[in-house]
Amino acid sequence: MSNILQEIGINNYIYLSVLLFCVGVLGILFRRSAIVMLMSVELMLASANMLLAVFSVYHQDASGQVFVVFSMAVAAAEVAVGLAILVAIFRNIGSIDIEKLKNLKG
Amino acid sequence: MITIIFYILATVTLGTAILTVLSKHPVHSAVYMIVCFFSIAGHFLMLNALFLSVVHIIVYTGAVMILLLFTLMLMNLNEDHAPKKKVASRIAAVISTCLTAFVLLAVLLKSNTVIDTYRAENIDFASVKVIGQVLLNEYLVPFEFASILLIASMVGAVLVSKREKKA
Numbered sequence A: 001m002s003n004i005l006q007e008i009g010i011n012n013y014i015y016l017s018v019l020l021f022c023v024g025v026l027g028i029l030f031r032r033s034a035i036v037m038l039m040s041v042e043l044m045l046a047s048a049n050m051l052l053a054v055f056s057v058y059h060q061d062a063s064g065q066v067f068v069v070f071s072m073a074v075a076a077a078e079v080a081v082g083l084a085i086l087v088a089i090f091r092n093i094g095s096i097d098i099e100k101l102k103n104l105k106g
Numbered sequence B: 001m002i003t004i005i006f007y008i009l010a011t012v013t014l015g016t017a018i019l020t021v022l023s024k025h026p027v028h029s030a031v032y033m034i035v036c037f038f039s040i041a042g043h044f045l046m047l048n049a050l051f052l053s054v055v056h057i058i059v060y061t062g063a064v065m066i067l068l069l070f071t072l073m074l075m076n077l078n079e080d081h082a083p084k085k086k087v088a089s090r091i092a093a094v095i096s097t098c099l100t101a102f103v104l105l106a107v108l109l110k111s112n113t114v115i116d117t118y119r120a121e122n123i124d125f126a127s128v129k130v131i132g133q134v135l136l137n138e139y140l141v142p143f144e145f146a147s148i149l150l151i152a153s154m155v156g157a158v159l160v161s162k163r164e165k166k167a
Helices: A004-008 A010-030 A034-059 A063-093 B002-022 B026-046 B050-075 B087-109 B128-137 B140-161
Strands: none
Touching: A004 A010, A004 A034, A004 B002, A010 A034, A010 B002, A010 B087, A034 A063, A034 B002, A034 B026, A034 B050, A063 B050, A063 B128, A063 B140, B002 B026, B026 B050, B050 B128, B128 B140
């Protein structure tokens, strides 16, 4: 069983993951639509998942991949609750622009 | 050969991720994000993690993105009449992202891996059988807690998004 990390090297996977995470950070900071921010959170979670899987292959241990499964379950739960909150906000305010969510500011 | 496939997949992943963040219409963002998640599933496939690849496609493109698209269509958003974000805050966002990338890459470029020469041994660690055994022997209790978390979030999502009756 030839291993992919011998051909590509773990460094390239780490750089890809870091760059994907930074794109997610850019999405959080750059956009003001709450639903796109939720998508950016998903991007960051996906990049972390990918790095976990890569290190699971690197150490030849199945625990990393099991942890990715748990992380995906948590991400799915987070998206469900987040979208429900967004729907409730949209029903009350009429937009999901985060600049308008200033009711708690005095 | 496999290196070329890796670079193509990485380009697709990063490109569609950037397009997700930058496209004006949220539906376009969602569609680009589906492509991005498919390419990440391709990465999992290349890492020989078949179970993760299939689960990633099912959970993310099957469940999460459908949920996102349904919500988008429910809201009927138009980005056009929304006022633009201030230029100063956009510049600040780009600068802070570049700084984050700089710090992370600067740390990781100089670091060495623990294992110098990587040697693949003939252990089966990524097949569905092995993952199932590890999941249900070693991590049985977290597995059950994950199911509790999922049902709690399901009930919570229904409760939060339910229309309240006017008393």
